Amino acid sequence: MKVLIADDDADLRELIAFTLGQAGYLVLKAADGPAAVQLFEHESPDLVLLDINMPGLNGFQVCEAIRRRSQVPVMMLTVRGEEEDLVRALGLGADDYLNKPFSPRTLLARLKALLRRAGVENNAPLAAGRIRLDLEEFTVTIGEGAPVRLTKLELRLLQMLLANAGHSVNSERLLVQVWGHRSGGDRQLLKQLVHRLRQKIETDPAAPALLRTAAAGYKLVVD
Amino acid sequence: MKVLIADDDADLRELIAFTLGQAGYLVLKAADGPAAVQLFEHESPDLVLLDINMPGLNGFQVCEAIRRRSQVPVMMLTVRGEEEDLVRALGLGADDYLNKPFSPRTLLARLKALLRRAGVENNAPLAAGRIRLDLEEFTVTIGEGAPVRLTKLELRLLQMLLANAGHSVNSERLLVQVWGHRSGGDRQLLKQLVHRLRQKIETDPAAPALLRTAAAGYKLVVD
DNA sequence: GGGGCCGGTCACAAACCGGTTACAGGCTCC
DNA sequence: GGAGCCTGTAACCGGTTTGTGACCGGCCCC
Numbered sequence: 001m002k003v004l005i006a007d008d009d010a011d012l013r014e015l016i017a018f019t020l021g022q023a024g025y026l027v028l029k030a031a032d033g034p035a036a037v038q039l040f041e042h043e044s045p046d047l048v049l050l051d052i053n054m055p056g057l058n059g060f061q062v063c064e065a066i067r068r069r070s071q072v073p074v075m076m077l078t079v080r081g082e083e084e085d086l087v088r089a090l091g092l093g094a095d096d097y098l099n100k101p102f103s104p105r106t107l108l109a110r111l112k113a114l115l116r117r118a119g120v121e122n123n124a125p126l127a128a129g130r131i132r133l134d135l136e137e138f139t140v141t142i143g144e145g146a147p148v149r150l151t152k153l154e155l156r157l158l159q160m161l162l163a164n165a166g167h168s169v170n171s172e173r174l175l176v177q178v179w180g181h182r183s184g185g186d187r188q189l190l191k192q193l194v195h196r197l198r199q200k201i202e203t204d205p206a207a208p209a210l211l212r213t214a215a216a217g218y219k220l221v222v223d
Numbered sequence: 224m225k226v227l228i229a230d231d232d233a234d235l236r237e238l239i240a241f242t243l244g245q246a247g248y249l250v251l252k253a254a255d256g257p258a259a260v261q262l263f264e265h266e267s268p269d270l271v272l273l274d275i276n277m278p279g280l281n282g283f284q285v286c287e288a289i290r291r292r293s294q295v296p297v298m299m300l301t302v303r304g305e306e307e308d309l310v311r312a313l314g315l316g317a318d319d320y321l322n323k324p325f326s327p328r329t330l331l332a333r334l335k336a337l338l339r340r341a342g343v344e345n346n347a348p349l350a351a352g353r354i355r356l357d358l359e360e361f362t363v364t365i366g367e368g369a370p371v372r373l374t375k376l377e378l379r380l381l382q383m384l385l386a387n388a389g390h391s392v393n394s395e396r397l398l399v400q401v402w403g404h405r406s407g408g409d410r411q412l413l414k415q416l417v418h419r420l421r422q423k424i425e426t427d428p429a430a431p432a433l434l435r436t437a438a439a440g441y442k443l444v445v446d
Numbered sequence: 447g448g449g450g451c452c453g454g455t456c457a458c459a460a461a462c463c464g465g466t467t468a469c470a471g472g473c474t475c476c
Numbered sequence: 477g478g479a480g481c482c483t484g485t486a487a488c489c490g491g492t493t494t495g496t497g498a499c500c501g502g503c504c505c506c
Contacts, residue, residue, distance in 0.1 A: 189485090192484075192485090194464090194465090196482095215360060216360030412494085412496090415453095415455095415495075417453095433478085
């Protein structure tokens, strides 16, 4: 599990890096905005910690840049009391924030919660019931069948549903997690993606047994 | 999702209540400390907004009382610049704070972030007496009967009534909470919705036993 | 008794929703 | 530059949900 930490305060950066390292995470460090963006593109970390005040590009700009190409969980580090910053960060698609100063224990707890929510806590092939997802190969295997190749979006959708297997997931949330649409609204995309995914994974796409329509969203049925 | 708002300033209280109501939250209002504590024990809200300056018990005392029995997220409303208050509140276990004056937008953003952080899932089946509501499945179950499917509006109405089970809820308030109409006035909608809901949940829709007409509104009868 | 108000009921129209088909632009890989 | 895939967009269909207008009967008050 890779975590990118971007902060220009060397002491804090090292403290965080140490904490996360101890906890078993692989840590990538950046001292300014451009470095953060570059590292992000190179290494595609599983989670990003962003300080707001950084030279080069500030945290907002980095967050925007990241959101343009990825739904990776982003946690902002803010100075307590900067109301506007907070609202702006959350508006830009940050998933959580942490007020400085914070304890390492708090950081870890929040980080884990965030990873759990994003459904990426294990990048080993996700599985539930008869469904197994291989993120490396971009394939899904149903029961004893042959692996089926998925596209990027199909994989992401299935991953989200799998992370909440058995429970219905709100369309709104799916839109946000798969496309990063802030306000949702565009149901057509989801409709279409679900349709395409069903064609691939359902024995009878007209009567879905796995990817079922639920009130206000979809859910993955596992036995 | 129930939010308890405690503030002795009636204008501010109503503004907040309106904002949250529009955003789909169920709002409980308290004008002083003791009322807040009592409401908290009665209704077990999912989040609490506390003003610091209140008659009876002040925000600190209420916060302490709440913390003695629950980990529910608490957000304090503070006057900008009162550092001491802030530190004290956070020391007492408050989770976040908001400086007055604040915009509704800010309030909502912070509140959502707090709920998200607290990991509150809003799919816990609401229940009272023989009535159980499943927000994920959009169903209601009466006693031992089979779950009945509800539409979005029916669910919202029932949720409002359930949150005030046993007490009559003003038509005006229902209109605002279910449709977001600010001026109410449109009783026909409510009439119709109640009718449709009764058809689904009453054994004899002509003689309602659960969803009763009450003075100036409706109420849910629980045994 | 008559009019106004209110809640309940009915019937119909409008809006919405999910599934489906079709097509076009963009991208990658030969 | 062309083939093939991936993604986004539009249009259509049938079913459900929601909004609207009309009517009825009870109640209260003048």
